[in-house]
Amino acid sequence: MEVLIALSVGVMTACGVYLVLRASTFPVVVGLTLLSYAVNVFLFSMGRLKVGAPAVIDPLADGYADPLPQALVLTAIVIAFAMTAFVIVLALKARDELGNDHVDGKGGNLPDDKEAGA
Amino acid sequence: MMHWVIVPVLLPLIGGLLQLVARRFGLPAQRVLGLALTGGLMAVAIQMLILAQAGDTLVYNLGNWPAPFGIVLVLDRLAAMMVLLTSMLALAALGYSSVMRVDEQGSHFHVLFQLQLFGLNGAFLTGDVFNLFVFFEVLLLASYGLLLHGSGAERTRAGLHYVVINLIGSTLFLFAVGALYGAVGTLNIADMAQKVAAAPAERSGLIAAAGLLLLAVFALKAAMFPLYLWLPQAYANTSAPVAAFFAIMTKVGVYAIIRVHGTVFGEQAGVLAWLHMPWVLAGGLVTLVLAALGVLAARNLREQVAYLVLASVATLLVAVGLNRAEALAAGLYYLLHSTLLAGAFFLLADLIRRSRGVASDRFGVVARMHGGRWLGIGFFFAAVALAGLPPMSGFIGKIMILDAALAHPWRWIVLASTLVASLLILVALVRSGSFLFYRPQEMALVEDSQLGEPPRKSALWIIGSMLVTAPLLVLFAGGVMEFTNETAKQMQQIPEYIEAVLGNPLSGEEQRMP
Numbered sequence: 001m002e003v004l005i006a007l008s009v010g011v012m013t014a015c016g017v018y019l020v021l022r023a024s025t026f027p028v029v030v031g032l033t034l035l036s037y038a039v040n041v042f043l044f045s046m047g048r049l050k051v052g053a054p055a056v057i058d059p060l061a062d063g064y065a066d067p068l069p070q071a072l073v074l075t076a077i078v079i080a081f082a083m084t085a086f087v088i089v090l091a092l093k094a095r096d097e098l099g100n101d102h103v104d105g106k107g108g109n110l111p112d113d114k115e116a117g118a
Numbered sequence: 119m120m121h122w123v124i125v126p127v128l129l130p131l132i133g134g135l136l137q138l139v140a141r142r143f144g145l146p147a148q149r150v151l152g153l154a155l156t157g158g159l160m161a162v163a164i165q166m167l168i169l170a171q172a173g174d175t176l177v178y179n180l181g182n183w184p185a186p187f188g189i190v191l192v193l194d195r196l197a198a199m200m201v202l203l204t205s206m207l208a209l210a211a212l213g214y215s216s217v218m219r220v221d222e223q224g225s226h227f228h229v230l231f232q233l234q235l236f237g238l239n240g241a242f243l244t245g246d247v248f249n250l251f252v253f254f255e256v257l258l259l260a261s262y263g264l265l266l267h268g269s270g271a272e273r274t275r276a277g278l279h280y281v282v283i284n285l286i287g288s289t290l291f292l293f294a295v296g297a298l299y300g301a302v303g304t305l306n307i308a309d310m311a312q313k314v315a316a317a318p319a320e321r322s323g324l325i326a327a328a329g330l331l332l333l334a335v336f337a338l339k340a341a342m343f344p345l346y347l348w349l350p351q352a353y354a355n356t357s358a359p360v361a362a363f364f365a366i367m368t369k370v371g372v373y374a375i376i377r378v379h380g381t382v383f384g385e386q387a388g389v390l391a392w393l394h395m396p397w398v399l400a401g402g403l404v405t406l407v408l409a410a411l412g413v414l415a416a417r418n419l420r421e422q423v424a425y426l427v428l429a430s431v432a433t434l435l436v437a438v439g440l441n442r443a444e445a446l447a448a449g450l451y452y453l454l455h456s457t458l459l460a461g462a463f464f465l466l467a468d469l470i471r472r473s474r475g476v477a478s479d480r481f482g483v484v485a486r487m488h489g490g491r492w493l494g495i496g497f498f499f500a501a502v503a504l505a506g507l508p509p510m511s512g513f514i515g516k517i518m519i520l521d522a523a524l525a526h527p528w529r530w531i532v533l534a535s536t537l538v539a540s541l542l543i544l545v546a547l548v549r550s551g552s553f554l555f556y557r558p559q560e561m562a563l564v565e566d567s568q569l570g571e572p573p574r575k576s577a578l579w580i581i582g583s584m585l586v587t588a589p590l591l592v593l594f595a596g597g598v599m600e601f602t603n604e605t606a607k608q609m610q611q612i613p614e615y616i617e618a619v620l621g622n623p624l625s626g627e628e629q630r631m632p
Contacts, residue, residue, distance in 0.1 A: 020286060025278070032285050039292040046300035069299070072248055076292055079255050083285055086262065094278045097271045103282070105275045 005045050012038035024101045025091035032087065036080035043073050122169060123178035123193045125162050126201050126239040129155065134232035141229070148228040149216040155232060156209045159239075163202035170198035173604070175618035177245070185245075185620045186309040192245035192619060195605040196450070200242040200373055203454060204366050207461050208235055210584050214465050215359035217576045223268035223357065230267070234260035234363070241370055245619055247298065247378060248305045251291050254339070254370075258284050261367060264360045265352060276351040283348045287338040290331060297328035307381050308619035311612055315386045322389055329383055333375065333394045340371025340431055343404040350412060353424035358468030361420070362461035368431040369457055376438060376446070376609060384612040392441055399439025399528065403535045406432035410539035414546040419467045419479035422550060426463065426504055429543060430456035436532060437519045445522035446606035451599055452515030455591050456504070459512070462584035463500045469493060469577060470554060475570030481553055488572035494555040496581055501547040503588040506540050511591035516540065518599075 012034050019031025047066030055067035091101070098105030133155040140148045169176060170193055178191040212231060214220070221227035237257025244250050262284075266277045299305055301324045302313035314325055334345070341349040349368070353361045379394045387393070409432050412425035434456070437449025470493050471478050477485030487493065503510035516536065523532040591598060608614075 020282070028282055032282070032289075035286065035289045039289050039296070043292060043296040043299075046296045048300075068305075069296070072296070072299075075248075075252065079252070079288070082259070083255075083288070086259070087281055087285060090262075090266070090274075090278055090281055093266075094274050097269075097274045103278065105271065 001049055001051075005041060005049065009038050009042050009045070012041070023103055025094060025103055026101060028103060029084065029087055029091055033080075033084055036076070036084070040073050040076055040080070043069050043076060045069075120176075120178065122162070122166055123176055123191050123243065124180075126159060126166065126205075127191070127236060127243060129159050129162060130232045130235035130239065133159075134229050134236060137229040137232055138226075141226075145221060149212075149221070152212050152228045152231060153209070153216065156205060156212050156235070159235065160202070160205040160209055163198070163205045166193060167198040167202050169193065170195045171601075173608070175608075175615055177619050186304055186306045189249045190245040190306065190619055191243045192615075193243060194615070195601070195608050196373070196376065197242045199450070199454075199601075199605060200369070201239055203369075203457055204235065204238050204242070207363060207366050207457060210458075210461060210465075210580055211359040211363040213580045214362070214577055215357075217574060217580065218358075218468070220268070220357050220359050224266075226263065227267055230260045230263040231363075234264060236260075238366065238370065242373060245307050246305050247295050247307060247310065250374065250378070251288070251295060254291065255288060257367075257370070258288070261364065264363070265356045267360060268357050270355070272355045276355040280348050280352040283338065283345075287335050290338075291335045294328050294332035294335060297324065297331065301325045301328060306619065307378060308616040311382045311384065311386065312616055312620070314382055314390060315388060319389070326390055326393055329379065329390070329393055330397070333379060333397060336371045336374045336378070337398075337401060338371070339368065340375065340435065341368050341405070341428055342371075342398075342401040342432070342435055343408060346405055346408075346428055349428055350416075350421055350424040353427060353464075354418070354421040358465050361424070362464040365427055365457050365460040365464070368427060369434070369453060372431060372434050372438060372453070375435075380438075380609055381612055381615060384610070386612055395439055395441045397439075398435050399441075399532075402432050402435030402439050403531060406436060406539045407535050410542035410546075413543050416546070416550075417481060419470060419481070419550060419554070420464070422546065423460065423463045423467050426543070427456075427460045429539060430460055430504070432539075433516065433519065433536070436536065437522075440519070440523055440526050440532070442522050442525065443603070443606040443610055445519055446609065447599065447602040448515060448518035448522055450602040450605055451591070451595075452512070452519065454598070455511040455515050455588065458584050458587045459500060459503050462496075462581050463504060465577070465581050465584070466493065466496050466500060469573040469581070470497070471570075473570045473573055474554075481550060484553075487554075488570065489578075490555055492578055493573060494551075496578070496585060497551055497555065499585050499588070501551055503585070505544045505547055507544070509592060510588045511595070512588070514592060514595055 016031045016034035016038060019027045022028060047069035050065045053063050053065040054061045055065045095101045137148055137151060140151050176193040180189045234257055237253050237260055240253035241250060241257060244253055262281050265280060266273060301321050302310055302317060304310050304313055317325060338345040353364060383390055383393045385391050406429060409425050409428035413422055416422035416425055434449050434453055437445045467479055473487040473489055474485045477483040503512050506512035506516040520533060520536060523529050
């Protein structure tokens with residue numbers, strides 16, 4: 001299980017970094033989302049991976065899962081969700097004001113703008 | 119008495135909610151409420167400074183959970199100083215935006231402003247790393263809204279870069295905090311300092327990696343090389359009061375380095391002690407030189423002031439990186455000076471831009487302006503102070519940092535880059551000042567068609583009241599330095615900090631007693 005989790009965090013982070021470095025805003029937003037997924041799984045695994053262990057005190061249990069990372073992940077999910085919503089709206093606003101979806105606003109107007117204008 | 123510590127966090131939060139309601143009564147009501155709230159916050163901050171002045175580290179257990187399990191707020195001299203500085207800067211920025219009607223350009227300016235204060239004060243007061251992350255997110259989300267306040271394609275472009283880079287920074291913050299938690303099993307800063315000191319040798323590599331990743335996040339907030347490229351465009355393109363208020367935002371990054379790294383990787387940490395110091399010093403020196411070149415190369419006044427903010431934060435990083443109590447004390451003195459002066463300079467640049475009309479604040483277009491005399495005096499005053507010339511406070515701050523640097527093995531590099539950077543900044547400011555204020559006088563006969571609006575008296579008063587802190591900091595340098603010395607010493611007494619946080623009895627029992 002450790003290998004699987006480590007691989008999934010690594011692959012998601014790599015994809016996220018690749019997408020964040022793209023020049024259009026949409027891949028950047030998807031990349032940020034992937035990075036936040038990766039960090040959520042990473043945070044979760046920092047409480048050590050255990051199967052079937054209770055988080056709340058149980059006299060019969062022989063071990064406990066750490067509940068704190070789960071609370072951290074919950075907070076991180078909520079924040080990442082709000083941030084994603086915000087950055088999508090901002091990307092749309094930039095697309096509207098700069099005339100294209102390049103992160104620097106370069107590259108002229110998109111073809112569909114001209115069609116829509118014509 | 120005990121509850122004072124949480125008031126600076128709660129007051130802006132409730133204030134933000136009230137502003138949402140006050141929106142129905144129009145902007146004048148919001149302005150009055152905002153100024154009243156920020157003034158109240160300043161009064162609270164002064165009260166907290168008096169509390170912290172006694173030298174104790176005051177700890178507030180949220181929800182009355184004892185320290186390593188619950189989240190704590192910690193008030194010491196440094197936190198009290200930062201909260202007071204923030205409220206002073208906020209009051210000036212809010213006053214300016216009310217006078218110049220900047221808040222009309224978009225909605226929810228006052229709400230976001232209060233929430234920004236909420237995030238800042240929380241970040242200064244918290245004693246928990248994950249809570250620090252949450253407050254960082256609060257202040258960042260509010261700052262995104264404030265940065266984009268008003269409109270314009272340039273502002274949106276710079277805002278997009280700022281938002282994306284800070285979101286990546288937040289992700290890295292979570293990675294670093296997660297790795298630290300995985301390695302030592304705690305999030306409380308005091309507890310973490312203890313656990314890192316006691317960590318087995320095979321863990322130290324992981325802890326070092328997580329600590330340096332966390333340093334990268336704080337360096338991003340503080341705009342340290344090579345993570346400073348977002349700052350000049352973002353600050354130069356936003357509205358003036360927001361840029362002035364953001365002069366404190368980079369200082370939050372420096373504060374977090376002093377607080378988290380200074381405590382966790384202090385001298386008790388064994389092999390990991392002072393792990394971050396060479397990085398902070400080297401990054402600060404490179405940033406300082408590049409910022410000075412940026413000041414020289416800037417194409418308009420606002421961009422120049424943005425690079426001046428960068429130079430001031432780089433000087434601060436150098437002071438922290440020297441790793442001596444005297445250097446830190448001098449750095450904190452410099453922090454007070456540079457934050458207020460940089461804020462004033464942003465507001466002044468806005469007035470100059472407005473009074474030059476279509477020429478805006480570009481260098482390269484000669485234009486006459488209204489009220490050039492007062493603006494020129496203000497510019498001269500601010501430039502002398504920020505370039506670090508005597509008799510202003512910047513000179514005292516810098517000379518004390520250099521004095522402390524003499525004992526450091528890198529002293530020649532520190533001296534050379536600080537002095538060369540100061541010279542470059544001085545040359546650039548002399549050039550832009552004479553361009554803006556002397557050359558138009560030669561062309562006084564040219565038609566007045568392109569003049570902008572004259573500067574408002576009330577705006578000049580606000581800027582004047584900020585500028586006057588420079589000579590005040592010189593006049594009261596003895597008292598202020600005594601305070602920053604005590605603060606720097608307190609930051610080095612890590613066992614006392616740990617003792618105060620972890621040995622704190624539950625406050626509820628005392629509260630129930632009449």
